[in-house]
Amino acid sequence: MNAPVGFDPITDAARRPLSSFDMSDPAYYQDDTWYPYFARLRREAPVHFTAESAYGPYWSVSRYKDIMQCEVNHAVFSNEIGGIQVEDQPKDMQRPSFIRMDPPKHDEQRKVVSPIVAPANLANMEPLIRQRTQRVLDALPRGETFDWVERVSIELTTMMLATLFDFPFEERGKLTYWSDVAIANVNAPDAPVHSEEERFAELKIMAEYMARLFAERREQEPKFDLLSMLAHGSATRDMPLREFMGNLALLIVGGNDTTRNSMTGGLLALNQFPDEYRKLMDNHGLVESAVSEIIRFVTPVIHMRRTTTQDIEVAGQQIPAGAKVVMWYVSGNRDEEAIEQPNRLIVDRKRPRQHLSFGFGIHRCVGNRLAELQLRILWEEILQRFPMIEVMGPAKRTYSNFIHGFRSMPVRIPA
Amino acid sequence: MPKVTYIEYKGTEHTVDVPVGTSVMRGAVDNNIPGIDADCGGECACATCHVYVDKAWLDRTGLPLQGSQEASMLSFAAVTQPDSRLSCQIGMTEELDGLVVRMPEGQH
Numbered sequence: 001m002n003a004p005v006g007f008d009p010i011t012d013a014a015r016r017p018l019s020s021f022d023m024s025d026p027a028y029y030q031d032d033t034w035y036p037y038f039a040r041l042r043r044e045a046p047v048h049f050t051a052e053s054a055y056g057p058y059w060s061v062s063r064y065k066d067i068m069q070c071e072v073n074h075a076v077f078s079n080e081i082g083g084i085q086v087e088d089q090p091k092d093m094q095r096p097s098f099i100r101m102d103p104p105k106h107d108e109q110r111k112v113v114s115p116i117v118a119p120a121n122l123a124n125m126e127p128l129i130r131q132r133t134q135r136v137l138d139a140l141p142r143g144e145t146f147d148w149v150e151r152v153s154i155e156l157t158t159m160m161l162a163t164l165f166d167f168p169f170e171e172r173g174k175l176t177y178w179s180d181v182a183i184a185n186v187n188a189p190d191a192p193v194h195s196e197e198e199r200f201a202e203l204k205i206m207a208e209y210m211a212r213l214f215a216e217r218r219e220q221e222p223k224f225d226l227l228s229m230l231a232h233g234s235a236t237r238d239m240p241l242r243e244f245m246g247n248l249a250l251l252i253v254g255g256n257d258t259t260r261n262s263m264t265g266g267l268l269a270l271n272q273f274p275d276e277y278r279k280l281m282d283n284h285g286l287v288e289s290a291v292s293e294i295i296r297f298v299t300p301v302i303h304m305r306r307t308t309t310q311d312i313e314v315a316g317q318q319i320p321a322g323a324k325v326v327m328w329y330v331s332g333n334r335d336e337e338a339i340e341q342p343n344r345l346i347v348d349r350k351r352p353r354q355h356l357s358f359g360f361g362i363h364r365c366v367g368n369r370l371a372e373l374q375l376r377i378l379w380e381e382i383l384q385r386f387p388m389i390e391v392m393g394p395a396k397r398t399y400s401n402f403i404h405g406f407r408s409m410p411v412r413i414p415a
Numbered sequence: 416m417p418k419v420t421y422i423e424y425k426g427t428e429h430t431v432d433v434p435v436g437t438s439v440m441r442g443a444v445d446n447n448i449p450g451i452d453a454d455c456g457g458e459c460a461c462a463t464c465h466v467y468v469d470k471a472w473l474d475r476t477g478l479p480l481q482g483s484q485e486a487s488m489l490s491f492a493a494v495t496q497p498d499s500r501l502s503c504q505i506g507m508t509e510e511l512d513g514l515v516v517r518m519p520e521g522q523h
Contacts, residue, residue: 072460072484107490118493119521353454353463360460362487369523 009033018045022053023060023328023401024086026185029302030399035343038062038331047317055086058305058324062331064338064356066315070306070327071360077306077325078102079363085402086305086326093200095246099254099363105235110366112233113226113251116164117370121224125163129374132159133381143415145392147408152378153263157256160374164255166225167213178206179257182249188399190407207245214244226251257403258300259371263378264395264406265298266291271391273345280347284383290347291375296355297345299330302404304359330404332356387414417512421466423450424518433507439516440464440503450518457503459484462492463522464502469515473498476505476514493523 013036021037028034041048041062048060061067070077080102083089098109115121136155140146154176161179162172177192181202184191193199210227217223218231230236230247239247270277280286303326310321319325333356334342340350358365365371382389390412398405416432419442423429433442443451443464452463468476478500479485485504489495502516 068455068458068460072458103487107487110491114491114493117523119519119523122521351456353452354456358454360455360458362491364461364491366491369521 010036013037013040018048021048022050024053024055024058026399026401029401029404030397032397034330035334038328038334042331042335047315047319055088056324058086058326059319061314061325061327063315064332064335067327067329067332067356068360069314070325074102074362076309076312078309079306081309082305082307082324084304086303086324090196093196094242095203095249096243097246097250099250100246103362106362108235109247112236113229114366116224116226116229117367122369122373126373128163129160130377130381132156133377137381137385140413142413145410145412148267148411149264149406149408153260156263156374156378157260161252161256164226166227175252175256178203178249179252182253183257183400183403185400203245203249206248207241210248211244254365255367257405259374261300261403261405262295262298262371262375264409266294266375267389267411268391268395268409269294269297269345276345276347277388281383281388284380286347287376287379287383289349289352290379291372292352292355293345293347293349294375295357296333296352298404299333299357300404301357302330302402303328329356389413417507417509420515421448422515422517424520435507435509437507438503439466439505439507439514442507443502451502452522453503459488459501459504462488462501465489465492465519465522466500466502466516467496467498467519468500469517470498472514475510476500479504493521494519
Protein backbone atom coordinates (compact mmCIF):
# COMPACT_ATOMS: atom_id res chain seq x y z
CA MET A 1 0.00 0.00 0.00
CA ASN A 2 2.90 2.33 0.57
CA ALA A 3 4.21 3.93 -2.57
CA PRO A 4 7.41 2.29 -3.81
CA VAL A 5 10.68 4.09 -3.14
CA GLY A 6 11.50 6.50 -5.93
CA PHE A 7 7.86 6.84 -6.97
CA ASP A 8 7.07 10.45 -7.78
CA PRO A 9 3.36 11.32 -7.73
CA ILE A 10 3.93 14.62 -9.56
CA THR A 11 5.54 12.88 -12.53
CA ASP A 12 3.01 10.07 -12.46
CA ALA A 13 0.06 12.49 -12.31
CA ALA A 14 1.45 14.44 -15.29
CA ARG A 15 2.22 11.40 -17.49
CA ARG A 16 -0.56 8.97 -16.76
CA PRO A 17 -3.38 8.97 -19.35
CA LEU A 18 -6.50 10.64 -17.94
CA SER A 19 -8.53 7.55 -18.84
CA SER A 20 -6.61 5.57 -16.22
CA PHE A 21 -7.25 8.02 -13.36
CA ASP A 22 -9.05 6.29 -10.49
CA MET A 23 -9.12 8.49 -7.40
CA SER A 24 -11.18 5.95 -5.46
CA ASP A 25 -7.99 4.03 -4.61
CA PRO A 26 -7.60 4.51 -0.83
CA ALA A 27 -3.80 4.42 -1.20
CA TYR A 28 -3.88 8.03 -2.48
CA TYR A 29 -5.17 9.18 0.90
CA GLN A 30 -3.14 6.87 3.10
CA ASP A 31 0.04 7.93 1.26
CA ASP A 32 -1.11 11.55 0.92
CA THR A 33 -0.25 11.63 -2.78
CA TRP A 34 -3.58 12.83 -4.22
CA TYR A 35 -2.77 16.53 -4.76
CA PRO A 36 -1.18 16.53 -8.25
CA TYR A 37 -3.78 14.10 -9.61
CA PHE A 38 -6.69 16.32 -8.63
CA ALA A 39 -4.81 19.43 -9.79
CA ARG A 40 -4.65 17.86 -13.25
CA LEU A 41 -8.28 16.72 -13.18
CA ARG A 42 -9.46 20.22 -12.21
CA ARG A 43 -7.44 21.65 -15.09
CA GLU A 44 -8.06 19.12 -17.84
CA ALA A 45 -11.12 17.04 -16.94
CA PRO A 46 -13.13 18.67 -14.15
CA VAL A 47 -15.96 16.21 -14.76
CA HIS A 48 -14.18 12.92 -15.38
CA PHE A 49 -15.34 9.38 -16.02
CA THR A 50 -13.60 6.32 -14.57
CA ALA A 51 -14.82 3.30 -16.48
CA GLU A 52 -13.31 0.67 -14.21
CA SER A 53 -12.61 0.70 -10.51
CA ALA A 54 -12.96 -1.56 -7.51
CA TYR A 55 -16.36 0.12 -7.03
CA GLY A 56 -17.52 0.02 -10.64
CA PRO A 57 -17.76 2.95 -13.07
CA TYR A 58 -18.18 6.44 -11.63
CA TRP A 59 -17.91 10.15 -12.45
CA SER A 60 -15.61 12.52 -10.56
CA VAL A 61 -16.45 16.18 -9.94
CA SER A 62 -13.35 17.99 -8.72
CA ARG A 63 -13.90 21.78 -8.90
CA TYR A 64 -15.45 23.83 -6.11
CA LYS A 65 -18.17 25.48 -8.17
CA ASP A 66 -19.19 22.27 -9.93
CA ILE A 67 -19.44 20.45 -6.60
CA MET A 68 -21.65 23.29 -5.37
CA GLN A 69 -23.90 22.83 -8.41
CA CYS A 70 -24.40 19.15 -7.55
CA GLU A 71 -24.87 19.88 -3.84
CA VAL A 72 -27.79 22.26 -4.29
CA ASN A 73 -29.64 20.08 -6.79
CA HIS A 74 -30.81 17.24 -4.58
CA ALA A 75 -33.68 16.40 -6.91
CA VAL A 76 -31.22 15.29 -9.60
CA PHE A 77 -28.35 14.20 -7.33
CA SER A 78 -29.97 11.64 -5.06
CA ASN A 79 -28.59 10.28 -1.80
CA GLU A 80 -31.26 7.64 -1.48
CA ILE A 81 -30.75 5.65 -4.67
CA GLY A 82 -27.16 4.64 -4.10
CA GLY A 83 -25.99 6.10 -0.82
CA ILE A 84 -23.18 8.52 -0.08
CA GLN A 85 -19.99 6.55 -0.72
CA VAL A 86 -18.35 5.47 -3.95
CA GLU A 87 -18.45 2.00 -2.43
CA ASP A 88 -21.98 0.58 -2.40
CA GLN A 89 -23.29 -1.15 0.70
CA PRO A 90 -24.05 -4.82 -0.17
CA LYS A 91 -27.71 -5.21 -1.16
CA ASP A 92 -28.73 -7.43 1.73
CA MET A 93 -26.75 -5.41 4.29
CA GLN A 94 -27.88 -1.87 3.49
CA ARG A 95 -28.22 0.41 6.45
CA PRO A 96 -30.41 3.39 5.59
CA SER A 97 -29.86 6.58 7.57
CA PHE A 98 -31.14 10.07 7.05
CA ILE A 99 -28.04 11.11 5.12
CA ARG A 100 -28.84 8.25 2.73
CA MET A 101 -32.39 9.51 2.18
CA ASP A 102 -33.99 12.15 -0.01
CA PRO A 103 -36.83 14.45 1.06
CA PRO A 104 -39.32 14.10 2.62
CA LYS A 105 -38.08 11.29 4.89
CA HIS A 106 -34.62 12.82 5.18
CA ASP A 107 -36.11 16.09 6.38
CA GLU A 108 -38.33 14.46 8.99
CA GLN A 109 -35.55 12.40 10.55
CA ARG A 110 -32.91 15.11 10.44
CA LYS A 111 -35.21 17.48 12.27
CA VAL A 112 -35.55 15.00 15.13
CA VAL A 113 -31.87 15.27 16.05
CA SER A 114 -30.89 18.75 14.91
CA PRO A 115 -32.02 20.56 18.11
CA ILE A 116 -29.08 18.97 19.95
CA VAL A 117 -26.77 21.42 18.16
CA ALA A 118 -29.02 24.48 18.34
CA PRO A 119 -27.25 27.64 19.55
CA ALA A 120 -28.66 27.55 23.10
CA ASN A 121 -27.65 23.93 23.62
CA LEU A 122 -24.15 24.58 22.33
CA ALA A 123 -23.83 27.37 24.88
CA ASN A 124 -24.94 24.90 27.57
CA MET A 125 -22.32 22.37 26.53
CA GLU A 126 -19.42 24.80 26.30
CA PRO A 127 -18.35 24.76 29.99
CA LEU A 128 -18.31 20.95 30.08
CA ILE A 129 -16.28 20.73 26.88
CA ARG A 130 -13.82 23.30 28.20
CA GLN A 131 -13.40 21.57 31.55
CA ARG A 132 -12.72 18.21 29.89
CA THR A 133 -10.32 19.75 27.40
CA GLN A 134 -8.39 21.39 30.23
CA ARG A 135 -8.20 18.11 32.11
CA VAL A 136 -6.97 16.14 29.09
CA LEU A 137 -4.34 18.76 28.22
CA ASP A 138 -3.11 19.14 31.79
CA ALA A 139 -2.46 15.40 32.00
CA LEU A 140 -0.18 15.34 28.93
CA PRO A 141 3.51 14.56 29.46
CA ARG A 142 6.18 17.22 28.86
CA GLY A 143 9.46 16.56 27.15
CA GLU A 144 8.52 13.11 25.89
CA THR A 145 7.00 11.78 22.70
CA PHE A 146 3.42 10.51 22.80
CA ASP A 147 0.58 9.75 20.37
CA TRP A 148 -1.64 12.82 19.89
CA VAL A 149 -4.41 10.78 18.27
CA GLU A 150 -4.85 8.49 21.23
CA ARG A 151 -4.19 10.91 24.08
CA VAL A 152 -6.05 13.95 22.78
CA SER A 153 -8.13 13.53 19.61
CA ILE A 154 -9.79 10.22 20.46
CA GLU A 155 -10.10 11.00 24.15
CA LEU A 156 -11.87 14.34 23.65
CA THR A 157 -14.20 13.31 20.85
CA THR A 158 -15.19 10.07 22.56
CA MET A 159 -16.16 11.93 25.72
CA MET A 160 -18.21 14.34 23.60
CA LEU A 161 -19.97 11.48 21.91
CA ALA A 162 -20.77 9.80 25.22
CA THR A 163 -22.39 13.07 26.32
CA LEU A 164 -24.37 13.48 23.10
CA PHE A 165 -25.84 10.00 23.49
CA ASP A 166 -25.85 10.06 27.29
CA PHE A 167 -23.97 6.79 26.90
CA PRO A 168 -22.49 4.99 29.96
CA PHE A 169 -19.31 6.99 30.39
CA GLU A 170 -17.00 4.14 31.42
CA GLU A 171 -18.07 2.17 28.35
CA ARG A 172 -17.40 5.02 25.94
CA GLY A 173 -14.50 3.22 24.23
CA LYS A 174 -17.17 1.13 22.51
CA LEU A 175 -18.34 4.22 20.63
CA THR A 176 -14.91 4.81 19.11
CA TYR A 177 -14.66 1.14 18.20
CA TRP A 178 -18.06 1.16 16.45
CA SER A 179 -17.13 4.34 14.65
CA ASP A 180 -13.96 2.70 13.34
CA VAL A 181 -15.96 -0.39 12.34
CA ALA A 182 -18.53 1.71 10.48
CA ILE A 183 -15.96 3.49 8.30
CA ALA A 184 -13.28 0.79 7.98
CA ASN A 185 -12.06 -0.24 4.57
CA VAL A 186 -12.30 -4.00 5.03
CA ASN A 187 -9.23 -4.53 2.81
CA ALA A 188 -6.92 -2.55 5.08
CA PRO A 189 -4.61 -4.81 7.11
CA ASP A 190 -5.20 -2.81 10.31
CA ALA A 191 -8.98 -2.62 9.89
CA PRO A 192 -11.07 -3.72 12.90
CA VAL A 193 -13.21 -5.87 10.54
CA HIS A 194 -12.16 -7.73 7.40
CA SER A 195 -15.41 -8.39 5.56
CA GLU A 196 -18.82 -6.79 5.09
CA GLU A 197 -20.36 -9.69 7.01
CA GLU A 198 -18.09 -9.01 9.96
CA ARG A 199 -18.91 -5.29 9.82
CA PHE A 200 -22.63 -6.03 9.77
CA ALA A 201 -22.29 -8.40 12.72
CA GLU A 202 -20.39 -5.83 14.82
CA LEU A 203 -22.85 -3.06 13.98
CA LYS A 204 -25.65 -5.40 14.97
CA ILE A 205 -24.03 -5.78 18.38
CA MET A 206 -23.92 -1.98 18.53
CA ALA A 207 -27.61 -1.81 17.63
CA GLU A 208 -28.53 -4.34 20.31
CA TYR A 209 -26.61 -2.42 22.96
CA MET A 210 -28.15 0.87 21.84
CA ALA A 211 -31.62 -0.66 21.62
CA ARG A 212 -31.53 -1.30 25.36
CA LEU A 213 -30.72 2.36 26.05
CA PHE A 214 -33.28 3.44 23.45
CA ALA A 215 -35.99 1.38 25.19
CA GLU A 216 -35.12 2.95 28.55
CA ARG A 217 -35.19 6.49 27.15
CA ARG A 218 -38.52 5.81 25.54
CA GLU A 219 -40.01 5.07 28.93
CA GLN A 220 -38.53 8.23 30.42
CA GLU A 221 -39.52 11.85 29.84
CA PRO A 222 -37.89 13.30 26.70
CA LYS A 223 -34.49 14.79 27.41
CA PHE A 224 -31.69 16.39 25.46
CA ASP A 225 -29.63 13.45 24.23
CA LEU A 226 -29.63 11.82 20.80
CA LEU A 227 -31.08 8.49 21.94
CA SER A 228 -33.92 10.15 23.80
CA MET A 229 -34.66 12.38 20.82
CA LEU A 230 -34.73 9.38 18.47
CA ALA A 231 -36.84 7.38 20.91
CA HIS A 232 -39.46 10.12 21.15
CA GLY A 233 -39.35 11.55 17.60
CA SER A 234 -42.36 10.48 15.56
CA ALA A 235 -40.16 10.00 12.46
CA THR A 236 -37.64 7.83 14.28
CA ARG A 237 -39.24 6.01 17.19
CA ASP A 238 -40.25 2.94 15.17
CA MET A 239 -37.25 2.44 12.92
CA PRO A 240 -36.63 -1.04 11.52
CA LEU A 241 -33.38 -2.67 12.69
CA ARG A 242 -31.22 -1.80 9.68
CA GLU A 243 -32.36 1.81 9.71
CA PHE A 244 -31.65 1.99 13.44
CA MET A 245 -28.16 0.64 12.72
CA GLY A 246 -27.68 3.13 9.91
CA ASN A 247 -28.78 6.20 11.81
CA LEU A 248 -26.72 5.32 14.87
CA ALA A 249 -23.63 4.69 12.77
CA LEU A 250 -24.21 8.02 11.02
CA LEU A 251 -24.47 9.94 14.27
CA ILE A 252 -21.50 8.15 15.82
CA VAL A 253 -19.21 8.69 12.83
CA GLY A 254 -20.46 12.19 12.14
CA GLY A 255 -20.30 13.10 15.81
CA ASN A 256 -16.75 12.04 16.43
CA ASP A 257 -14.55 10.83 13.64
CA THR A 258 -14.46 14.00 11.59
CA THR A 259 -13.66 16.21 14.58
CA ARG A 260 -11.12 13.69 15.84
CA ASN A 261 -9.23 13.94 12.56
CA SER A 262 -9.43 17.73 12.48
CA MET A 263 -7.86 17.79 15.94
CA THR A 264 -4.94 15.79 14.62
CA GLY A 265 -4.73 17.29 11.15
CA GLY A 266 -4.83 20.83 12.52
CA LEU A 267 -1.76 20.30 14.69
CA LEU A 268 0.03 18.65 11.78
CA ALA A 269 -0.86 21.52 9.44
CA LEU A 270 0.36 24.12 11.92
CA ASN A 271 3.65 22.23 12.14
CA GLN A 272 3.91 22.25 8.36
CA PHE A 273 3.35 26.03 8.41
CA PRO A 274 5.26 27.17 11.50
CA ASP A 275 4.86 30.86 10.58
CA GLU A 276 1.11 30.39 10.81
CA TYR A 277 1.49 28.59 14.15
CA ARG A 278 3.52 31.56 15.42
CA LYS A 279 0.93 34.01 14.09
CA LEU A 280 -1.73 32.14 16.05
CA MET A 281 0.41 32.02 19.21
CA ASP A 282 0.94 35.77 18.98
CA ASN A 283 -2.74 36.52 18.42
CA HIS A 284 -5.25 34.20 20.08
CA GLY A 285 -8.02 36.24 18.49
CA LEU A 286 -7.30 34.31 15.30
CA VAL A 287 -8.48 31.00 16.76
CA GLU A 288 -11.92 31.22 15.21
CA SER A 289 -10.69 31.77 11.68
CA ALA A 290 -7.86 29.28 12.23
CA VAL A 291 -10.44 26.63 13.12
CA SER A 292 -12.36 27.15 9.86
CA GLU A 293 -9.10 27.14 7.94
CA ILE A 294 -8.00 23.90 9.62
CA ILE A 295 -11.33 22.28 8.74
CA ARG A 296 -10.84 23.30 5.10
CA PHE A 297 -7.21 22.24 5.02
CA VAL A 298 -7.84 18.85 6.64
CA THR A 299 -11.10 18.13 4.75
CA PRO A 300 -12.12 15.30 7.09
CA VAL A 301 -14.58 13.81 4.59
CA ILE A 302 -12.78 13.00 1.33
CA HIS A 303 -15.83 12.66 -0.85
CA MET A 304 -19.60 12.36 -0.96
CA ARG A 305 -21.37 10.36 -3.63
CA ARG A 306 -24.68 10.99 -5.37
CA THR A 307 -26.69 9.09 -7.99
CA THR A 308 -28.33 10.98 -10.86
CA THR A 309 -32.08 10.71 -11.30
CA GLN A 310 -31.94 12.13 -14.86
CA ASP A 311 -29.45 13.24 -17.53
CA ILE A 312 -27.66 16.37 -16.40
CA GLU A 313 -24.91 18.65 -17.65
CA VAL A 314 -22.09 19.68 -15.31
CA ALA A 315 -19.27 21.91 -16.58
CA GLY A 316 -20.29 21.21 -20.17
CA GLN A 317 -20.16 17.45 -19.67
CA GLN A 318 -23.27 15.29 -20.04
CA ILE A 319 -23.78 12.83 -17.18
CA PRO A 320 -26.46 10.20 -17.85
CA ALA A 321 -29.30 9.25 -15.51
CA GLY A 322 -28.47 6.52 -13.00
CA ALA A 323 -24.78 7.47 -12.84
CA LYS A 324 -22.62 7.33 -9.74
CA VAL A 325 -21.22 10.83 -9.19
CA VAL A 326 -18.42 11.45 -6.71
CA MET A 327 -17.92 14.99 -5.38
CA TRP A 328 -14.30 15.18 -4.22
CA TYR A 329 -14.30 17.64 -1.34
CA VAL A 330 -10.52 17.23 -0.93
CA SER A 331 -10.12 18.59 -4.43
CA GLY A 332 -12.73 21.36 -4.27
CA ASN A 333 -11.09 22.66 -1.11
CA ARG A 334 -7.79 22.97 -3.02
CA ASP A 335 -9.34 24.59 -6.11
CA GLU A 336 -7.29 27.68 -6.95
CA GLU A 337 -10.26 29.18 -8.83
CA ALA A 338 -12.27 29.32 -5.60
CA ILE A 339 -9.62 29.67 -2.90
CA GLU A 340 -6.47 31.78 -3.01
CA GLN A 341 -3.26 29.82 -2.39
CA PRO A 342 -5.30 26.76 -1.51
CA ASN A 343 -2.33 24.58 -0.62
CA ARG A 344 -1.24 26.92 2.13
CA LEU A 345 -2.70 26.98 5.61
CA ILE A 346 -3.44 30.65 6.29
CA VAL A 347 -4.93 31.17 9.74
CA ASP A 348 -6.11 34.72 8.99
CA ARG A 349 -7.45 33.94 5.55
CA LYS A 350 -10.20 36.13 4.10
CA ARG A 351 -13.57 34.32 4.22
CA PRO A 352 -12.22 31.14 5.88
CA ARG A 353 -15.74 29.74 6.27
CA GLN A 354 -16.17 29.29 2.52
CA HIS A 355 -15.04 25.68 2.20
CA LEU A 356 -16.67 22.40 1.25
CA SER A 357 -15.76 20.32 4.28
CA PHE A 358 -19.29 20.39 5.73
CA GLY A 359 -20.97 19.96 2.36
CA PHE A 360 -23.72 22.29 1.18
CA GLY A 361 -27.43 22.01 0.53
CA ILE A 362 -29.90 19.96 2.52
CA HIS A 363 -27.31 17.38 3.63
CA ARG A 364 -24.89 19.98 5.04
CA CYS A 365 -23.28 18.70 8.22
CA VAL A 366 -25.78 19.06 11.04
CA GLY A 367 -23.05 19.17 13.70
CA ASN A 368 -20.79 21.73 12.06
CA ARG A 369 -21.14 24.29 14.85
CA LEU A 370 -20.40 21.73 17.52
CA ALA A 371 -17.30 20.62 15.65
CA GLU A 372 -16.13 24.23 15.43
CA LEU A 373 -16.85 24.76 19.11
CA GLN A 374 -14.80 21.71 20.16
CA LEU A 375 -11.89 22.77 17.97
CA ARG A 376 -12.05 26.39 19.12
CA ILE A 377 -11.92 25.36 22.78
CA LEU A 378 -9.10 22.91 22.11
CA TRP A 379 -6.95 25.59 20.47
CA GLU A 380 -7.79 28.27 23.01
CA GLU A 381 -6.67 25.94 25.80
CA ILE A 382 -3.56 24.70 23.93
CA LEU A 383 -2.40 28.26 23.22
CA GLN A 384 -2.87 29.24 26.83
CA ARG A 385 -0.67 26.54 28.31
CA PHE A 386 1.87 25.16 25.82
CA PRO A 387 4.75 26.39 23.72
CA MET A 388 4.70 25.06 20.16
CA ILE A 389 3.76 21.37 20.20
CA GLU A 390 6.14 19.54 17.86
CA VAL A 391 5.22 16.74 15.50
CA MET A 392 8.09 14.26 15.92
CA GLY A 393 7.63 11.88 13.01
CA PRO A 394 5.32 10.93 10.16
CA ALA A 395 1.60 10.75 10.96
CA LYS A 396 0.05 7.41 10.03
CA ARG A 397 -3.01 7.98 7.87
CA THR A 398 -6.12 5.86 7.44
CA TYR A 399 -6.55 3.57 4.43
CA SER A 400 -9.85 5.01 3.25
CA ASN A 401 -11.25 6.95 0.32
CA PHE A 402 -14.04 8.38 2.48
CA ILE A 403 -12.78 9.43 5.91
CA HIS A 404 -9.59 11.48 5.80
CA GLY A 405 -8.15 10.14 9.00
CA PHE A 406 -5.11 9.57 11.14
CA ARG A 407 -4.23 6.39 13.02
CA SER A 408 -1.43 7.98 15.03
CA MET A 409 0.83 11.03 15.19
CA PRO A 410 3.87 11.26 17.47
CA VAL A 411 4.23 14.65 19.13
CA ARG A 412 6.22 16.26 21.94
CA ILE A 413 5.45 19.18 24.18
CA PRO A 414 8.73 20.91 25.04
CA ALA A 415 9.55 20.48 28.75
CA MET B 416 -28.19 54.27 -2.68
CA PRO B 417 -30.80 52.39 -0.58
CA LYS B 418 -29.99 51.76 3.07
CA VAL B 419 -30.48 48.64 5.15
CA THR B 420 -30.40 48.46 8.94
CA TYR B 421 -29.04 45.23 10.42
CA ILE B 422 -29.69 44.61 14.11
CA GLU B 423 -27.44 42.10 15.84
CA TYR B 424 -28.91 39.56 18.23
CA LYS B 425 -27.68 41.57 21.19
CA GLY B 426 -29.10 44.79 19.80
CA THR B 427 -26.23 46.60 18.06
CA GLU B 428 -27.53 48.39 14.96
CA HIS B 429 -25.67 48.96 11.71
CA THR B 430 -27.13 51.08 8.91
CA VAL B 431 -25.27 50.83 5.60
CA ASP B 432 -25.72 51.52 1.89
CA VAL B 433 -26.46 48.42 -0.15
CA PRO B 434 -26.23 48.73 -3.94
CA VAL B 435 -29.29 47.85 -6.01
CA GLY B 436 -28.83 44.50 -7.72
CA THR B 437 -26.81 42.94 -4.90
CA SER B 438 -28.37 41.15 -1.93
CA VAL B 439 -29.10 41.93 1.70
CA MET B 440 -26.52 39.24 2.61
CA ARG B 441 -23.89 40.94 0.45
CA GLY B 442 -24.54 44.28 2.19
CA ALA B 443 -23.74 42.72 5.56
CA VAL B 444 -20.69 40.79 4.41
CA ASP B 445 -19.17 43.69 2.43
CA ASN B 446 -19.53 45.94 5.47
CA ASN B 447 -18.13 43.34 7.90
CA ILE B 448 -21.31 43.29 9.95
CA PRO B 449 -21.02 40.43 12.44
CA GLY B 450 -23.77 37.82 12.74
CA ILE B 451 -24.18 36.91 9.08
CA ASP B 452 -21.73 34.21 8.02
CA ALA B 453 -22.84 33.39 4.46
CA ASP B 454 -20.68 30.28 4.31
CA CYS B 455 -21.83 29.30 0.83
CA GLY B 456 -21.30 32.76 -0.62
CA GLY B 457 -24.88 33.29 -1.76
CA GLU B 458 -25.81 29.96 -3.36
CA CYS B 459 -28.78 29.36 -1.06
CA ALA B 460 -26.95 26.27 0.14
CA CYS B 461 -26.19 26.72 3.84
CA ALA B 462 -28.70 28.90 5.74
CA THR B 463 -25.98 30.89 7.54
CA CYS B 464 -27.29 34.29 6.38
CA HIS B 465 -30.58 33.83 8.19
CA VAL B 466 -32.43 37.04 9.23
CA TYR B 467 -35.82 38.04 10.59
CA VAL B 468 -37.47 40.67 8.42
CA ASP B 469 -39.07 43.57 10.28
CA LYS B 470 -42.90 43.37 10.17
CA ALA B 471 -43.21 46.65 8.30
CA TRP B 472 -41.14 45.25 5.43
CA LEU B 473 -42.50 41.75 5.00
CA ASP B 474 -44.93 42.83 2.25
CA ARG B 475 -42.07 44.13 0.18
CA THR B 476 -39.51 41.35 0.79
CA GLY B 477 -42.10 38.59 0.72
CA LEU B 478 -41.61 35.15 2.25
CA PRO B 479 -39.83 32.16 0.73
CA LEU B 480 -41.96 30.34 -1.82
CA GLN B 481 -43.29 27.01 -0.64
CA GLY B 482 -41.17 24.16 -1.92
CA SER B 483 -38.31 26.50 -2.87
CA GLN B 484 -34.67 25.80 -2.05
CA GLU B 485 -34.78 28.72 0.38
CA ALA B 486 -37.76 27.26 2.26
CA SER B 487 -36.03 23.92 2.35
CA MET B 488 -32.73 25.30 3.68
CA LEU B 489 -34.55 27.44 6.23
CA SER B 490 -36.45 24.43 7.49
CA PHE B 491 -33.10 23.02 8.74
CA ALA B 492 -31.91 26.27 10.32
CA ALA B 493 -32.08 26.69 14.06
CA VAL B 494 -34.39 29.24 15.69
CA THR B 495 -36.58 30.07 12.68
CA GLN B 496 -39.71 32.25 12.89
CA PRO B 497 -42.53 33.00 10.46
CA ASP B 498 -40.60 36.10 9.32
CA SER B 499 -37.34 34.21 8.61
CA ARG B 500 -35.54 34.70 5.31
CA LEU B 501 -32.14 33.87 3.90
CA SER B 502 -30.69 37.30 3.24
CA CYS B 503 -28.81 36.09 0.14
CA GLN B 504 -32.23 35.56 -1.44
CA ILE B 505 -33.46 39.10 -0.81
CA GLY B 506 -32.37 41.05 -3.86
CA MET B 507 -31.72 44.74 -3.20
CA THR B 508 -34.10 47.21 -4.91
CA GLU B 509 -34.90 50.93 -4.49
CA GLU B 510 -38.19 49.80 -2.99
CA LEU B 511 -36.32 48.25 -0.05
CA ASP B 512 -34.62 51.52 0.94
CA GLY B 513 -34.84 51.61 4.75
CA LEU B 514 -35.26 47.85 5.21
CA VAL B 515 -34.73 46.57 8.76
CA VAL B 516 -33.59 43.00 9.48
CA ARG B 517 -32.69 41.32 12.77
CA MET B 518 -30.26 38.50 13.32
CA PRO B 519 -30.95 35.22 15.09
CA GLU B 520 -29.09 33.92 18.13
CA GLY B 521 -26.83 31.85 15.92
CA GLN B 522 -26.30 30.93 12.27
CA HIS B 523 -26.59 27.27 11.54
